[in-house]
Amino acid sequence: MKYTYRLFVLLVVFTAGVFSCKGDKAPGEGVNADIPTAGKTTLYADNTVQPIIEDVLAVFHSVYTRADVTQVNLNETELVNAMIKDSARVVVMSRLLTDEEESNFRRRKITPVVTQFATDAIAFITNKSAKDSVVNLDEIVKVIKGGTSDKIQKLIFDNPNSSSVQYLLKYAGVAKLPSGNIYSLKSNEEVIRYVHKNPGSVGVVGVNWLTQRPESLAKIVSDITVLGVDNVKIDKGAKKYYKPFQSNIATNSYPLTRKLYVLNYSGREGLGTGFATYIGAFEGQRIILKSGLLPVEIPTREIEVRSDL
Template identity: 45%
Template sequence: MKNYISIVLLMIFLVGCKEKNAASAEARETAVSGTATILVDETIFPVIEDVAILFENQYTRTKINLVSKSETEILNMIQKDKGQIAIMAKTLDSTEISYYNKVQKVYPRITEFGSDAVAFIANTNRVDSTLVLNDVLHLLKGGSSAKIKSLVFDNPNSSTVSTLKTMAGIKDLPKQNVFAMNSSKEVVKYVTENEGAIGILGINWLLQPTTDLASYASKIKVLAVENVKINANNTFIKPNQTNIADGSYPVTRKLYLLNFQGTSGLGMGFASYLAGHQGQRIILKSGLIPKRFPTRQIAVRNKVE
């Protein structure tokens, strides 16, 4: 009887171990399986959402949770080890890389996958469809402009703010004539209701507007920005795909995936997909600029059927 009980207990133990190991294997994250949370710069969220959906469709054992945050929020979360994968409109400098290497004992893997632009929008009632960038920078330095009543950013901690602050050479935004909303959607809405305002946001939100944002499209216009470095008759450049690609539009940014996992997890898999053939096609189709333009195979037929 004792032997029988021992055998039953042993069988229960072995079955339990097998189930535990199976569950552990199923939960183990790899480059093409498991669950991962990715912090995404709010200014480029629409295109990353597209990539994540197609990635999950191709690799059905994956689940990508996208969290939309401002640039400052993402950096703070990474420093506090509250996020391991981030997609941003900036990379890390040598000091930041050294910090993560020494403090968090991880060397971040950085993947450049494309470029976008900071767009300036105005109410359709604005007569002028152009914008002098120096007027914007002058306003950011605390000056005034007869052509610009106010500047409106998508978020006080946004990457658009850091981009323009760097261009203006300032550390803080002035307290007059410069405002910040809570999202790109709020910027668009504000501009439709305030004729003298110039809205500043990532171009991705205009190229891929959500349903509620699309209803405001007829009430705004994207401004052509002066590029004084171009030797041409018309130096006012629109932020379209061609002008972003050749650098003639003066306010462009590179896009990066930053992976702090330190292992061969979903961060590596998603980065490879984003920078690979399929991911780059999605970037191109979105209206942004891929790091590498996808090639097309042309089949030449000997006869017409």
């Protein structure tokens, strides 16, 4: 019933868009720019979750053939700056805006429409030659705080301004990355390739890049080790290690998870609204489920049991 209601709302929004298209203006995009299921718009996405957004958009475009959504992938700092400068209105992020970041929109009386659609995880990877397949979270924190670790020679991030960096900085309680033993590249793909070629390094990536990897990375990902991480919050006795599998994300066994959102600050009903409705409804949640991330609403499947068997 919940999914039926969502689809009904999308249909109503679409109808309203059709009847109002004569006079509506999308902020910064001119007259008749887009409606929930048609037109053109740009969706800005955190590059740590680039693969899943590409997959959902591919299906969305196949369903709504008059829709043309261009995906632009940026790091978290670039996303926030683009929103503050008013060049991005609909974004996919792993956090909500702060009060300070949102102040510009409040002054213009723009209320955001927020759609939580999945739970993601920060994953640690290492070269296949590594002796250990697990890592203690306190070792990661020690390196982030500027200390040294015998188990982590190099900690490799995708970008100094990425959401992965910001997440771990907050977790470790520090303001910025130290200069020693930590290196930043340009993308999650570069981190995966670097770790594959360099023993002794530990890479930090969004788990989506491992579970829903691009075809060009399939062989490489199969030839690296995804590290298990301990969770001191739930294990008070013998130490256990958990990998960023969907089941461990669902049970909160994996310690480094984060919510994913579509943030719509456009102040109007448009193609961004249609995409957010789609990714949060039944079909979109099915795609999330198959990707290895945890959907907000786990789609159910009805099984008919025959009595004549």
